[in-house]
Amino acid sequence: MSSPAHFPSHSIPPGAEAPRPATRRDFLKNCATGLIVWVVLGPRLGAQTSEASFPVTIKVRPKDAADFNAFLRIGEDGRVTCFTGKIEMGQGPITSLPQMLAEELDVSLDDVDIVMGDTDLCPFDQGTWGSMTTRSFGPTWRAAGAAARGVLLGLAAEALHVPVSQLTVSAGVVTDSKDPSRHITYGQLTKGQRIERELTVPPPLKQPAEFKLIGKPLLRRDARDKVTGKAQYSGDIRVPGMLYASILRPPAHGAKLLRVDATSVQGLEGVTLVQEPGLVAVLHELPDMAEAARGKLHAEFEPSPSRLDDKNIYDFLEHADLKPRVVAQKGSLEQGRARAVRQLATTYLNAYVAHAAMETHTALARVEGDRATVWASTQNPFGAREEIAQALGFPVPNVRVITPFVGGGFGGKSFNLEAVEAARLAKASGRPVQVCWTREEEFFNDTFRPAAVVEVQSGLDSAGRIAFWDYDVRFAGDRGSDLLYDVADHRITAVGNFNGPPGFHPFPVGAWRAPGCNTNAFARESQIDQLAALADADPVDFRLRHLTQPRAIRVLRAAAEHWGWQPAAGVSGRGLGVAIGMDAGTYVATIAEVAVDRASGKVTVKRVLCAQEMGLVVNPAGATQQVEGSVTMGLGYALSEEIHFKDGVVLDTNFDSYDLPRFSWVPKIETILLDARDTPSQGGGEPAIIVMGAVLANAVHDATGARLLALPMTPARIKAALQA
Amino acid sequence: MHKSFRYPPATSMTETVAFRLNDQPVQVRVATDRTLLWVLRTELGITGPKYGCGISQCGACTVLVDHRPVRACNAPIKSVAGKDVVTIEGLAQGGALHPIQQAFIQHDALQCGFCTSGMILTAYGFLRTHPRPTRADVIAGMDQNLCRCGAHVRIIEAILTAATTMQGGAAP
Numbered sequence: 001m002s003s004p005a006h007f008p009s010h011s012i013p014p015g016a017e018a019p020r021p022a023t024r025r026d027f028l029k030n031c032a033t034g035l036i037v038w039v040v041l042g043p044r045l046g047a048q049t050s051e052a053s054f055p056v057t058i059k060v061r062p063k064d065a066a067d068f069n070a071f072l073r074i075g076e077d078g079r080v081t082c083f084t085g086k087i088e089m090g091q092g093p094i095t096s097l098p099q100m101l102a103e104e105l106d107v108s109l110d111d112v113d114i115v116m117g118d119t120d121l122c123p124f125d126q127g128t129w130g131s132m133t134t135r136s137f138g139p140t141w142r143a144a145g146a147a148a149r150g151v152l153l154g155l156a157a158e159a160l161h162v163p164v165s166q167l168t169v170s171a172g173v174v175t176d177s178k179d180p181s182r183h184i185t186y187g188q189l190t191k192g193q194r195i196e197r198e199l200t201v202p203p204p205l206k207q208p209a210e211f212k213l214i215g216k217p218l219l220r221r222d223a224r225d226k227v228t229g230k231a232q233y234s235g236d237i238r239v240p241g242m243l244y245a246s247i248l249r250p251p252a253h254g255a256k257l258l259r260v261d262a263t264s265v266q267g268l269e270g271v272t273l274v275q276e277p278g279l280v281a282v283l284h285e286l287p288d289m290a291e292a293a294r295g296k297l298h299a300e301f302e303p304s305p306s307r308l309d310d311k312n313i314y315d316f317l318e319h320a321d322l323k324p325r326v327v328a329q330k331g332s333l334e335q336g337r338a339r340a341v342r343q344l345a346t347t348y349l350n351a352y353v354a355h356a357a358m359e360t361h362t363a364l365a366r367v368e369g370d371r372a373t374v375w376a377s378t379q380n381p382f383g384a385r386e387e388i389a390q391a392l393g394f395p396v397p398n399v400r401v402i403t404p405f406v407g408g409g410f411g412g413k414s415f416n417l418e419a420v421e422a423a424r425l426a427k428a429s430g431r432p433v434q435v436c437w438t439r440e441e442e443f444f445n446d447t448f449r450p451a452a453v454v455e456v457q458s459g460l461d462s463a464g465r466i467a468f469w470d471y472d473v474r475f476a477g478d479r480g481s482d483l484l485y486d487v488a489d490h491r492i493t494a495v496g497n498f499n500g501p502p503g504f505h506p507f508p509v510g511a512w513r514a515p516g517c518n519t520n521a522f523a524r525e526s527q528i529d530q531l532a533a534l535a536d537a538d539p540v541d542f543r544l545r546h547l548t549q550p551r552a553i554r555v556l557r558a559a560a561e562h563w564g565w566q567p568a569a570g571v572s573g574r575g576l577g578v579a580i581g582m583d584a585g586t587y588v589a590t591i592a593e594v595a596v597d598r599a600s601g602k603v604t605v606k607r608v609l610c611a612q613e614m615g616l617v618v619n620p621a622g623a624t625q626q627v628e629g630s631v632t633m634g635l636g637y638a639l640s641e642e643i644h645f646k647d648g649v650v651l652d653t654n655f656d657s658y659d660l661p662r663f664s665w666v667p668k669i670e671t672i673l674l675d676a677r678d679t680p681s682q683g684g685g686e687p688a689i690i691v692m693g694a695v696l697a698n699a700v701h702d703a704t705g706a707r708l709l710a711l712p713m714t715p716a717r718i719k720a721a722l723q724a
Numbered sequence: 725m726h727k728s729f730r731y732p733p734a735t736s737m738t739e740t741v742a743f744r745l746n747d748q749p750v751q752v753r754v755a756t757d758r759t760l761l762w763v764l765r766t767e768l769g770i771t772g773p774k775y776g777c778g779i780s781q782c783g784a785c786t787v788l789v790d791h792r793p794v795r796a797c798n799a800p801i802k803s804v805a806g807k808d809v810v811t812i813e814g815l816a817q818g819g820a821l822h823p824i825q826q827a828f829i830q831h832d833a834l835q836c837g838f839c840t841s842g843m844i845l846t847a848y849g850f851l852r853t854h855p856r857p858t859r860a861d862v863i864a865g866m867d868q869n870l871c872r873c874g875a876h877v878r879i880i881e882a883i884l885t886a887a888t889t890m891q892g893g894a895a896p
Binding site: 089090091092219220222223224225226227228229230231232233235236238244285286287288289356357358359360405406407408410436438439621625628629630631632633654655656660661662663664666669 | 755758759762765766767769770771772774775776777778779781782784811812813815816821825828829830832834835836837838839840841844862863864866867868869870871872873874875876877878879880
């Protein structure tokens with residue numbers, strides 16, 4: 001083993017204890033010299049485009065003044081430390097952000113360290129979601145690097161007595177191009193100085209022709225720590241005196257707590273009981289003992305008033321009395337309908353789906369006086385800070401949230417209930433407290449992807465073109481509802497959003513990887529496939545006939561070409577499907593091949609090819625992983641994943657009944673990243689998942705002639721569709 | 725408000741359990757009905773094995789007991805008495821990574837990393853019994869381990885690479 005150690009019972013081994021985190025004061029002291037670049041996040045620079053449909057209840061501090069945290073610091077030793085409020089949950093910014101910075105700064109990637117998701121050390125960030133890290137935050141980040149480079153070149157010009165234009169930089173060494181023997185390092189330039197620069201006007205960024213690092217496939221920088229067990233997640237942090245919590249949960253959503261009888265735990269050694277409004281928990285030095293003791297509490301709850309279940313929910317959502325809002329409208333639906341010689345109306349459904357990250361929501365909180373430090377598995381450390389401060393009644397700056405590695409998020413770690421719970425319990429007990437939800441709590445407290453209903457009416461004109469498109473999405477959200485195809489007369493309406501409205505769903509719902517898009521792509525691309533069949537046209541050709549956006553045409557042509565697509569109209573029996581989509585500024589076209597076992601209803605996915613155009617690709621290796629991950633995760637919501645529930649009770653409580661995609665499900669996956677290096681980077685974490693329901697439904701139809709209108713396409717639903 | 729109780733000892737039996745952990749002898753005095761996972765993660769400070777489901781469904785807690793992969797979340801601490809337990813922290817020998825670890829790095833066979841230690845130790849046990857696996861063997865051998873990020877295709881490649889390396893061949 002790498003670090004021999006003794007393991008005395010009931011003590012914290014030295015290696016496991018979290019070092020007392022550096023405070024801002026420590027940090028500034030360490031930064032007494034060097035170059036520090038601060039960024040004023042204002043409307044001109046780095047104002048991140050707001051996620052139009054993001055829930056307003058997420059706490060986001062508006063940016064109104066200079067942020068007092070630096071983006072980067074270059075030390076006397078030449079090492080660069082960069083700071084970001086973004087977090088690493090597997091999606092790869094721990095590699096791509098230093099890659100971008102090293103590019104603009106002209107330093108070796110090995111000389112760049114990154115600090116992520118620490119609210120005391122990192123500049124404000126609104127949260128890691130929406131595939132925004134590269135496309136929206138990236139330009140600001142690169143600008144910080146470019147600004148630092150500009151300052152350093154100025155200093156080098158003075159030191160070497162030559163004009164800036166005569167200097168070249170490589171790996172942090174500035175050289176006089178006319179006399180290469182004359183050079184100076186970044187570390188030497190900053191030595192003994194304290195230079196601060198505030199960046200208010202964006203400096204020019206490098207052009208693609210100048211790139212040395214951006215566009216190069218790089219291996220993950222966190223892999224070594226993750227394969228050796230060194231990587232720490234929130235549940236791995238230990239502080240002296242800490243207790244573990246087990247929290248009393250209601251048996252059903254909507255079930256109110258009437259009374260708790262704690263007599264039975266009043267004989268257990270080392271047990272602390274906390275009873276606060278809305279929070280009853282047992283604390284113990286050992287997490288399993290806390291859980292065992294909590295199991296002895298006798299609690300009485302009112303029954304849940306909910307009478308919804310996973311069967312009647314669709315009828316309820318379809319008829320929920322809410323006024324639709326118009327998302328897009330063009331031409332006249334009346335005229336379109338009049339031109340239609342054939343009409344097709346379809347209702348598409350999809351189930352509630354869990355995030356099911358492998359790491360459950362976990363936080364450790366330490367409260368000292370009126371200050372709190374919380375380590376949390378969150379996609380939103382600055383939002384968590386606000387939520388905690390509010391819950392404790394502390395001023396926001398007195399709360400520090402530190403984000404260790406996050407074991408998967410997918411939108412599910414945007415809210416921070418477990419961090420608030422840990423902080424409240426720490427304050428109440430006077431001891432540091434870890435809250436690590438059990439898998440059962442995770443399924444109960446998850447903000448599921450909403451069940452949704454999409455009603456599409458459409459028709460073909462006498463020339464076999466789409467005559468009209470009347471599309472109404474209920475409860476999925478309007479993100480991804482764009483038609484994409486050229487149809488003169490169309491209207492898109494939406495009811496509710498992916499986060500509500502409150503009071504309609506039997507439990508909380510929220511953002512799930514590309515919120516809205518999976519539902520909308522399933523409905524749109526299934527309907528387009530049906531129209532292609534009605535027109536007796538090949539589904540790729542039918543789409544191309546109706547596409548005008550060059551990027552959409554390009555991805556579809558690329559997918560067909562790389563696949564070796566042979567056109568065929570109607571049910572070919574080959575089991576091939578196609579679907580396209582756009583999300584986070586990125587276009588995808590995916591083709592899939594399936595086999596369907598008619599006896600069992602089981603779908604086997606044999607091959608999936610995804611062509612993606614995402615503008616400038618920073619790290620093609622990382623982007624490819626995100627496509628593969630999206631394709632694989634997408635198998636779940638397409639084929640198996642569905643939350644069963646009744647009367648407020650979530651019936652799926654663990655992985656014994658909730659089926660995640662497994663090794664044996666995974667097809668051959670081919671990723672084609674199209675070169676678009678001269679256009680700005682777009683999103684990469686979500687786009688490829690959005691078409692998975694549609695492409696597999698279309699492939700199942702091509703294999704069997706059965707059109708699946710509800711996700712997931714479980715064996716039971718496949719068999720029912722085959723018999724229909 | 726809260727109340728702290730200090731009461732007589734718990735009713736469950738407490739016992740000393742001795743075993744080897746990552747090449748070191750260890751002794752813990754614990755309630756015998758506790759699981760290996762929580763004793764490792766708390767008293768012993770070994771946090772590589774992760775809690776993912778608690779019912780042996782996901783494999784994130786996998787450790788090696790006498791070289792065989794075991795789901796620590798359902799292994800009573802008593803069951804490892806006198807045995808040799810290796811966690812992900814103990815797999816690298818003398819600072820040199822195990823070929824499976826190297827292959828996971830080389831293939832980017834992870835994203836969030838939470839399932840990774842369980843994947844690697846499950847693969848270790850699998851390769852001991854299947855030194856020359858086919859792709860289908862690897863899939864069957866790993867099918868009870870869950871990964872939510874979708875690193876599956878890379879994990880399969882990494883295990884095939886590691887198999888070749890461990891057979892003395894050059895990594896493909």
